[in-house]
Each structure stands twice: as structure tokens, then as C-alpha cells.
Amino acid sequence: MITKRYSLLPFLLLIVALPILFFKKKKKKEDPGELATLTTSAVTQITSSSAQSGGDITDDGRAGVTVRGVCWNTSPNPTVYNLKTTDGSGTGSFTSYLTDLSPNTTYYLRAYSTNSIGTSYGDEVEFKAQDTDTYTEVVEVTNPATGKTWMDRNLGASRAANSSTDIEAYGDLYQWGRATDGHQLKTSGTTTNLSNSDTPGHDDFFLLSDSPWDWRSPQNDNLWQDVNGTNNPCPEGFRLPTGGELDAERGSWSSNTSAGAYASALKLPVAGYRRIDGSLHHVGFKGFYWTATVHGASSVYLGLESYDGGIGYYHRALGYSVRCIKESL
Secondary structure (H helix, E strand, O other): OOOOOOOOHHHHHHHHHHHHHHHOOOOOOOOOOOOOEEEEOOOEOOOOOOEEEEEEEEEOOOOOOOEEEEEEEOOOOOOOOOEEOOOOOOOEEEEEEEOOOOOOOEEEEEEEEEOOOOEEEOOOEEEEOOOOOOOOOOOEEEOOOOOOEEEOOOOOOOOOOOOOOOHHHOOOOEEOOOOOOOOOOOOOOEEOOOEOOOOOOOOOEEOOOOOOOOOEOOOOOOOOOOOOOOOOOOOOOEEOOOHHHHHHHHOOOOOOOHHHHHHOOOOOOOOEEEOOOOOEEOOOOOEEEEEEEEEOOEEEEEEEEOOEEEEEEEOOOOEEEOOOEEOOO
16 A cells, blocks of 8 residues: 655645735835925015015925915916916925006915925915006216216116115016016016027027026127127116126225115115026025126126125026116217
């Protein structure tokens, strides 16, 4: 008689494997995140055509905020499909600058934040644009220390500054070398297509993401060089100052700060600047003023803030303020 022998090894392996299979943890589902959490800042510095607001993003919803700003309309519950600003990305507080408001008109405004989940909004704020415009005629001012004569305000401003943070004195923000074609408005459209001519033929603000950070390709150093410059944006008889001329004005200030800049004959305000992503930055805190002088692939500017001021050079695609100097006869 033949006796069959059976191995116990398969049964033992099964007994060991079953608990492992049974207690194996299920794969944790990925967290898609949620809408961001934010608040809307009060609307301040209200005029007949402009105002300032902003917001504060306290939680990005674990999804990364890609766009933020404020939106407004003449009806409640405005959305990003109405009028809006684009003011950077990420969490934290931001400042928004509203333009082209209609006098004596009630508006509703909310801060917004967009992440990969969608767009969320802060609380709604209601405000009313002023009834009258405060525009005053442009006059000439002369600094006795330098003997130079200037416009009394920034290009695009409705009046000479009443303070360093006078919103009506901020004016427009120009990309270096461009004419007054509409791009300088803070609410202008944007484009990523570079121009191969001195006159792009549109009013969009160029967005840049690569060197040499200029809206024109190839570059042209001679667009703002004198009163007859190709794209001189200043009124007749005026031009962009050189770096040396603007630095000489700085040397006459009572202090090398934004306070000293406002206390000077030019009363320079701190309008901030427009970044190469199209958003506004440092509005009411810092000032940046273009000159006609170039430095390699960059251009020279005067910068000022609460604790310092000086001459530097940076990307031509940035939107800076312009203060025009009178051409000497």
C-alpha cells in the first residue's frame, strides 16, 4: 500500500498571508484641497474716478493661490467676470487700485482668490465714487537748487500731490520706451506677444517671463532719449529726464527718503509699480521713476521709500511713474 504524503507548507503560508491581506491598509486618498479663505479690505482714497482696496488671504485651501485681486460692479455680488484687478498670487495681504470709476455712482466690491479648486470671494463692501473731479491744470515748477523746470505732477495724474500717498497724484505707469498708447493705465489689458516695432499698435501691457525683460525685440535704446524721441510720452517742450538730472533733484531733498521727495519742489508721490506679471505692487509705500538713461539691457530709474532713495537700473518691461522735465532752450 502506497501512502501519499502532503506538505503542510502551502497551508502555513496561507495562514501567515491571510492576516496581512486582511489588515492591509487601504491607500489614502489624495487631498484635493478646498477654496481659499479671504477677507476684503475697506475701500479708501475714493475720488470721482478711482479708489483703493485689496484683501487678505489667510488660507490657500491647500491648493495654492494663482490669482488674486478685487472685482466690482454696480450690482451686488460682483464676480471675476465683472471689472477686476489682478494683484499677484499666494497668501497674505495685497493692495488693489481701482480706476475709471464713474462719478456719483455706487459700487459693490469683493476681494477674490483663485486656486486649483476654484474662485472664492471675501465679504462685500459698498462704496460711492465722489461727485466731482478734482483735476487741476498742469503748471510748471522750478527747483531753485538745480535750476530745472518740471511738470508739477506725474504723467496721467489729475493733480499735484497733496501728500506722498495722494491717490489722485499717482498717475500712470509706463513700460520704458513706450508712448502714451493706453498700456500705461492700471486696468489695461495684457499680452505675452513681444513687439518687433517701436509702436506695438495696441494698448496692452506686455507680460514678460524671460531675459532681457523688454517689451521690444530686438531692443531699441533710443525711444525716450530727448524731446524728439520716437515715443516721448511727455507734453510738447518736455521730455524724460536723464539719470543725472533726476539724481541731482534727489541731492536737493531735505532727506533721502520718500518724505524728502514729497517735501521737494517736485512733490513726488509713492505710486508703486506694475510688475511683469501685470499686477500692482508697493502702491502707497514706494515710488519708482523712469529716466531716459539706459544701462546695458536695462534702464535707469529713481527709487524712493520711507527709509531710502537712490538711482538704480532694472527691467524695461516694468511699469514705473514718469515725471517730465522741460527742455532747456
